[in-house]
Amino acid sequence: MRHPHTRTSRRRVVGVLAVSLLALGTAAPSVAVAREQRSAPTEARGLALTPPMGFNNWNSTHCGPEFNESMVEGIADLFIEKGLKDAGYQYVNLDDCWALPARDANGRLVPDPVRFPHGIEAVADYVHAKGLKLGIYTSAGTKTCSSTGFPGALGHEENDARQFAEWGIDYLKYDNCNNQGADARQRYVTMRDALRDATGRTGRPIVYSICEWGDNKPWEWASGVGQLWRTTHDIQDKWSSMLSILKKNLPLAPYAGPGHWNDPDMLEVGNGGMTDTEYRTHFSMWSVMAAPLLIGSDLRKASPATLGILANKDVIAVDQDPLGKQGTVVSSEGGRWVVAKQMKDGSRAVALFNETDTPQHIATTARAVGLPQAPAYTLRDLWQHRNYNTAGAVSATVPAHGTVLVRVSPDRHWSKNPPAVELAADSAPLVVAGRPAALTSTVTDLGRTSAHDVSVSLTGPEGWTVRARSAPRAHAVPTGTTLTTRWAVTAPKGTPTGSYDLTLRTSYGSPAKVRATNTTTVTASVVVPPPAGTSYLGDLPWMSATNGYGPVERDTSNGESAAGDGRPITVGGVVYAKGLGTHAPSEVTYYTGKACTKVSADVGVDDEKGAKGTVSFEIWADGTKVASTGVLTNAMAAQPISADVTGAQVVRLVVTNGGDNTDSDHADWADARLTC
Template sequence: MRHLSPRTTRRRVVGSLAAALLCAAGLAAPAAARDTGGAGSAGGAGSAKDTADRSTAASARPSAPDAKLSGGLALTPPMGFNNWNSTHCRSEFDETMVKGIADIFVEKGLKDAGYQYVNLDDCWALPQRDANGKLVPDPKRFPGGIKAVADYVHSKGLKLGIYTSAGSKTCSDIGFPGALGHEVSDARQFADWDVDYLKYDNCNNQGVDAKKRYIAMRDALKATGRPIVYSICEWGENKPWEWAADVGHLWRTTGDISDNWSSMLAIMKQNLPLAKYAGPGHWNDPDMLEVGNGGMTATEYRTHFSMWSIMASPLLIGSDLRKATPETFDIIGNKEVIAVDQDPLGKQGDVLSSEGGRWVVAKEMKDGSRAVALFNETGTPQSIATSAKAVELPDADGYTLRDLWKHKSYNTAGKISATVPAHGTVLLRVAADGNWAKNPPAVELGLNGAPLVEAGKPAKLTSKVTNLGRTPAQQVSATFTGPSGWKIGATSPSTASSLRTDKSLSTSWTVTAPQGAAPGAYDLTLKAAYRSPGGTRADSVLPLTAHVVVAPPAGNSAVSDLPWMSTVNGWGPVEKDTSNGESAAGDGKPITIGGVVHAKGLGVHADSAVEYYTGASCEKVTAQVGVDDEKDPKGTVTFEIWADGKKAASTGVLTNADAAQGISADVTGAQVVRLVVTDGGDGRDSDHADWADPVLSC
């Protein structure tokens, strides 16, 4: 099973089982997958016009070259809402909810920000078609029918979307009627309901060629004469970016997203290389937004929204807006970030660099400016830099640099740089517009050294304030604050009268956590304040996470008995002394590799990282590693050991066919050791990985 979401887990089971049964019976598609009804609402009379649709998609032929997708739609990436990520098939997904979302779009300013589509996902229909072969809306969920919901949504100046699958059934466990063999009839039904958007999934497709299935629905939608945005959702399995520009307005490039950092990161990495395929009317779709669903931090959600925007991705809200916090509305309603996504030039951002998890992604904008994302994949703050020249801006004396999350403008002499918090993104818009001098200079505020503190022992750290601007930064001061009871003091000057371009103020600090402070993460804040030559006040704030740590004991210790600093896991939590299991904590099994059971270890799922404080007092890490037997025969992973940000050992790709393999790394002098598992190169499907019998020698 592909561990990306509950829906994707079902896809493999439902699709493969149905295909096997049909194949055994010698059928191309079930009898129910034949069109018998005509246009009109569910239950309406049949029409002779539907006879052309009675063959199954198995016999569908590619259309003639002139039967291309209707133009003029989705000239910028679609923006809206889809219920699946927050409700799945639960009873709360109904007419009242959908109408309420439309109301919230208007009341909270989301409509004004550009959100248009209120989209229904799976489970809106009854499990069976009517006697005429028509789809029937579930009368409990939608007592007024889909047309009435569409009328309400349209009355708010918004648009309605609907869902079905290019197979005999949809993707839910229940399996509602799919459109395979019913393309013309279903498309006409959607058009008669005044639907504006169709998400067309990939489950139970009976092995019919993807191009044929998706072209069949394209032609059926076009034949209705109604402008309907067509979203191809075949999970990137057939590389739709290479063939679907004339078939759909957008196409999924990945499997389903889940509400966690690892899933979002993996999907982003799959989508970023596909920039050349995106443009007005044809977009790469890395799946819906998870912002507000609770599985990531606010910093991670801002990264999610920033990166989806610079990738010119469809922005479909996946959280229940009836329960959304002000912070969620602040993120999804950021008009300056949305403007990056909706820029009419229609370019997806290009990756300029990604060394060491420090990403620079730049996007050309129609007005000649550049949107620049400085994205930090790692678990510690990182300085990430590029330049006006590197993002292909023209030579100029100075540039205007706009921070799209702070909503403040600065000037820069050409360097574009920031110290970015762990898992954070600084999203900028940089222009050679001639107005740079009216803005205060940009500064970069950073910290040399990781804030790892043993309770009662002073740690030494150094901050740096660097002027990136063409104009001087004046009356510069640095301050460093922490929780109540912490002692933080400067041991060198923390002020400067003036900093010219590229000059820095470095300040040494001692940071002491109170005696008895519990191990864990604590918030610190580093701040720089200064003035422009014209007297304008400005500041820069860097939020930091300090870890109160405990040095490991001398001798050999089972790693699973030690407290970790942080974990990232591709599916569910990291488990101690059991396998990864499924999504819930504690649902793993005994660690088993190649039939051999191991009592101690860590059960993880790619992509995964587990960090430990070693305090420069340890020498070696050893383990037996491999793919857990619970997912035989799937899973391909690579195990790595990192010491203070440098790779110290790697196994290469391992599969279920491999017995446990030994891995050992010299970590002498390292403050932090990180145990990493990456995907073996074929996707994260069933990548259950075990660190069996891991030992840290100190």
């Protein structure tokens, strides 16, 4: 049951806002910069010593009516009920739209009485009674970032900071809209000083989150101003956005540490735009990067899978390690990433991250990630929550867009654990219904000890037939050797096209008398052989299609939203009746079954976008790029593209953003044809 709201005064814990100071330049400093150069009090250095963890409503609600007092207090309840507080989450943060559009006669901010009928102070009391903390939002400008434009703090910093502290606010997100061109450092230092003064008056320490989107390289100057700073523009709930932000934040590892964190924006886990595999990657990589973990989905609607990701204490421990090191890139060849994070206990957290669209073997070693030479190591899989021994290899076959996250240590008790094994399949099989397709599985011993009594099994959906064509068992698999098994997989006749999961599982023993299992999913695609002759690609079924905005359209341009919202394909004033309408970045994959010889099209930026749009078109045959256009713009007429795809199992039509951004990148494959 919720505690009733109260207006009684709260006892406040005396504290000081943690800020360490940084000089902004060599020129004669302004008054604000001179303040910045003062040394922070010693007792003020204990704020945000690990990355903040909590919740922010923006990604799931924006300014919708569901953002209100009841929701915020309900989130605090769920932190307790779902074990999130126990997992480390502390902050329940309000984003934009909590205030009225105008200040009162005294220049004070006024909470929206419809959204927050009891006021912000009462909500803070409620959250604090749960042992949690409350955060709030404003902008370093005259108005905030929402379309309504609520009052910003520019010129009101001291009064607003004092008001936040009096309300009991513990965290301030300070955005960057409507800043009137004022110097970014000046604006953020001014609020830093106002928060410091408010802390001195009220004893309320406030974590300060700088949100200027990385525009002014805050990692170079903000460690003396706030406890965290955004390194990128806003995240979106889709793979391409998360991947782009990840790549921008990874190189900034030298700037992060206790009390000063790179912030690649909030978590999208559970909002529905990515798969659970992609969300596990999102959570894993944010943790390896020592990023703030701010839940951005509505926990009232969270699935067990979402809560399982968000509450994984093994992964959270990587993010919250007190040494405060951000993970660094060990290798990244071909979209196969190894990122390692030094931990206070001497171990390393290692992320094997697969950026690509197919399963990939990703490998490194204990020595390569910075561990000393040892006879063997303990390897803990942080998603399976199991311990293994390894002779030094850190290796896995990682699913498309997936991440294997492990923690490796030179533990002298390694022999108590079974050997680590890598379980893999040679391919994601392409299955024509009613015909057997071949697949080969491997079980490789990575441990210092042998795997004993090893068995492997492969199972498919109901009605599918799976038969082993070579031995699925071995008495022993010694260190560094492999059990290889060939399989025949058959989908029943009439099985619809699409993706289907096969389960590959191995079971084995060890000298330590411990039985272990390992399971992975292999994705099979049921495909239809292409017809003989020349066909329009818009008339054929594709295996998969990804698109920057909205779905790929058949025979119309891309409308960026719902299916069927496009217009006639038009490039350079020429209208085409047939083709594919896409938006960069885009990829459309077709099964050609080694039966086709040529792909051709006229390509370009659709006329509907005026003078905007820059794209590049590519044709890939299996893993080889066989044709490309270079960068095309809206000012150019349609360009012909064709490729010899003889012998290819799969053909991919790829569009990139031309190397700049994805603004107005409506890319048409006009008259796209396949000859078989």
